Structures are given as structure tokens and as C-alpha cells.
Amino acid sequence: xxxxxxxxxxxxxxxxxxxxxxxxxxxxxxxxxxxxxxxxxxxxxxxxxxxxxxxxxxxxxxxxxxxxxxxxxxxxxxxxxxxxxxxxxxxxxxxxxxxxxxxxxxxxxxxxxxxxxxxxxxxxxxxxxxxxxxxxxxxxxxxxxxxxxxxxxxxxxxxxxxxxxxxxxxxxxxxxxxxxxxxxxxxxxxxxxxxxxxxxxxxxxxxxxxxxxxxxxxxxxxxxxxxxxxxxxxxxxxxxxxxxxxxxxxxxxxxxxxxxxxxxxxxxxxxxxxxxxxxxxxxxxxxxxxxxxxxxxxxxxxxxxxxxxxxxxxxxxxxx
Numbered sequence: 471x472x473x474x475x476x477x478x479x480x481x482x483x484x485x486x487x488x489x490x491x492x493x494x495x496x497x498x499x500x501x502x503x504x505x506x507x508x509x510x511x512x513x514x515x516x517x518x519x520x521x522x523x524x525x526x527x528x529x530x531x532x533x534x535x536x537x538x539x540x541x542x543x544x545x546x547x548x549x550x551x552x553x554x555x556x557x558x559x560x561x562x563x564x565x566x567x568x569x570x571x572x573x574x575x576x577x578x579x580x581x582x583x584x585x586x587x588x589x590x591x592x593x594x595x596x597x598x599x600x601x602x603x604x605x606x607x608x609x610x611x612x613x614x615x616x617x618x619x620x621x622x623x624x625x626x627x628x629x630x631x632x633x634x635x636x637x638x639x640x641x642x643x644x645x646x647x648x649x650x651x652x653x654x655x656x657x658x659x660x661x662x663x664x665x666x667x668x669x670x671x672x673x674x675x676x677x678x679x680x681x682x683x684x685x686x687x688x689x690x691x692x693x694x695x696x697x698x699x700x701x702x703x704x705x706x707x708x709x710x711x712x713x714x715x716x717x718x719x720x721x722x723x724x725x726x727x728x729x730x731x732x733x734x735x736x737x738x739x740x741x742x743x744x745x746x747x748x749x750x751x752x753x754x755x756x757x758x759x760x761x762x763x764x765x766x767x768x769x770x771x772x773x774x775x776x777x778x779x780x781x782x783x784x785x786x787x788x789x790x
Contacts, residue, residue: 497661498661499661500688504688505652508691510644512692512693512720513644515720515753517753518570518572518754518756519570519753520569520752520755521637521748522567523634523637525567525745526564526744527563527633527742528561528743529742530559530742531560532556532557532559534561534585534587534589535556535589537587538587538588539586553734554735557741561589564582564583567580568581570755570761573648575600575602578598579596579599581595581596582594594611601623601762602762603623605620605622605623606621606623607763609764615769618766619773620774620776621774636709636726637726639694639711640694643692654674654676655681658673664684664695667687668687669686671683678699679699679700680699682699683696693721694711696709705730705732707728708729712724724748727743727745728742728744730743768789770788770789772785772787772789
């Protein structure tokens with residue numbers, strides 16, 4: 471019979487040969503290949519999604535005071551003192567998004583009351599944008615008249631997601647049409663803790679500045695936990711992502727927060743803050759082609775950039 475201390479040593483050696491294989495995986499950053507594969511599997515699992523979002527926005531008054539009243543595309547010149555004054559003032563408003571995501575198809579309706587140029591009043595916002603991979607259409611009301619612009623789909627039609635950058639990282643990460651990809655991102659050697667989760671950190675530096683990304687382990691589907699961007703020491707933005715774990719469903723988005731700062735006159739000024747609450751989130755949703763088409767109702771003023779007017783310019787008409 472082996473002495474007791476010999477048995478203990480052999481047991482420790484045996485455990486040491488087994489346990490580190492799992493621990494080592496937790497102690498090493500993920501590769502971009504693994505992250506991309508996990509993101510792809512997550513998007514395929516979620517498939518088509520229906521999402522309702524409530525936004526609480528606080529932003530600097532500067533963009534509004536730079537805009538001419540009456541909806542004109544003019545920029546009002548401001549002195550340095552006025553710029554700093556309006557930069558430090560804020561305005562708050564709430565909006566709502568209703569989305570159907572089935573890349574490359576999307577339907578996005580944005581509702582709420584938002585400040586008008588020069589902050590003269592609060593005005594109603596009701597804008598719907600759709601894309602089916604071939605055609606884009608935007609519809610909105612202005613001075614009681616419904617307007618619609620129809621065009622061929624662009625290569626990367628990301629602009630109509632407005633301030634939904636968190637959504638493009640949280641649910642559409644890696645999607646080549648509506649999401650963000652890991653192009654040019656490099657994996658950092660050290661792991662970092664966020665919300666009690668050990669994350670892989672990635673960095674990207676280019677003409678737009680330095681961007682960093684925190685990604686959860688594969689057992690949490692590599693969901694993005696945090697994203698930051700910094701440009702020439704003048705601007706800094708930060709997005710934080712919060713999830714709830716559901717049995718057999720993985721991490722479900724709960725809410726996102728965004729903060730943007732500007733450095734000016736030796737001040738770090740919060741210029742934009744947004745809290746996005748996920749009101750409802752349906753995966754594997756049933757969607758039809760009709761969900762991505764806007765109806766041409768009577769009285770709609772249409773601009774169709776896909777066609778040319780025989781008399782010159784874009785085709786413009788009113789629906790009779």
C-alpha cells in the first residue's frame with residue numbers, strides 16, 4: 471500500500487493534468503475566428519427578430535442651435551463663446567423604435583416628440599424606413615403631408631438605424647449589411663473583467679481614432695459587453711450592454727446605454743446620453759415580404775430616385 475502522502479501527491483498530479491484544460495481556455499483571449507463563428511451561429515439562432523425599444527435621450531443643444539429654423543439645411547455661425555455655452559446646455563426627449571430585422575431586410579419605425587431646429591418647439595416624429603435588399607424607402611410627415619423617397623439599396627444602408635449603434639453590436643455583430651464587423655480589429659493579450667464576466671478585448675486604430683471592444687466568452691455567445699471610441703483626444707463615446715440570461719435561450723438584451731463626451735476648453739463635456747430599454751424582443755419571428763414594403767397612400771408626395779423624369783431630374787409625383 472502506498473503511503474498516504476504519496477496518494478495525496480498522485481491525486482494532485484492527476485487533477486492538475488485534467489483541470490487546467492478548462493481553466494486555460496478561460497484565461498486566454500478568444501481569436502477573431504472563434505468570435506466570428508460564434509456571432510454567425512447567434513444570428514442564425516435568432517433568425518428574424520421583432521423588437522420594441524424605448525429611448526430616453528439627453529443631448530447638447532449645440533446641434534439644434536447650429537441649425538436654421540424652418541427645416542432649412544443651413545448652419546448658423548456661432549462664436550466660440552456661444553458654442554461653449556450651447557455645448558454645456560442639454561435638452562431631454564423620449565422616442566420609440568419598432569423594428570423588424572431579417573438581414574438584409576429591415577423595417578424601422580421611429581416615433582416620438584423631438585426638438586425642432588433652434589429649439590423653438592417640440593415636434594412630432596413619425597418616420598418609417600424599409601429595405602428588402604433591393605429597394606430602400608423612407609416615409610415621413612412634414613407639415614401635414616406624407617412624403618416618401620424610394621431608391622435602390624445602397625451597399626451599406628446603415629444610416630437609417632439612427633442612434634441604434636448598440637443594436638448593431640448587440641444583435642447584428644458581424645452582419646456585413648447592418649452590423650459591425652471585426653475588420654482590422656486586433657486581439658489584446660490581456661483579459662478584462664466586466665460585470666463579473668471575463669472578456670476578450672479587441673482594438674482598432676485608424677483615421678477615425680481608437681476603438682475598443684469587450685467580448686464575452688463563447689458560453690455567452692460572445693455577446694458584446696462594451697464598446698468605446700476616441701478620436702484625436704477630442705471626442706469619446708462609450709456603449710454599455712446589459713443582458714439577462716434565459717434558460718435554453720442564452721443572453722437576451724435588457725438595456726443599453728450610450729454616452730458621448732467632447733473635450734473643449736479644458737472641459738470634458740457630456741454631449742449625448744441615451745438609455746435604450748428593450749420593451750419586447752421576439753426571436754425566430756414570422757415575417758412576410760409585405761412587412762418590408764411601404765404603402766403608397768393617396769396624397770403621398772413621392773420622389774423615386776430609381777427613375778428619371780422625361781423632362782429631367784428625378785421622378786416626382788403625388789399619389790392620386
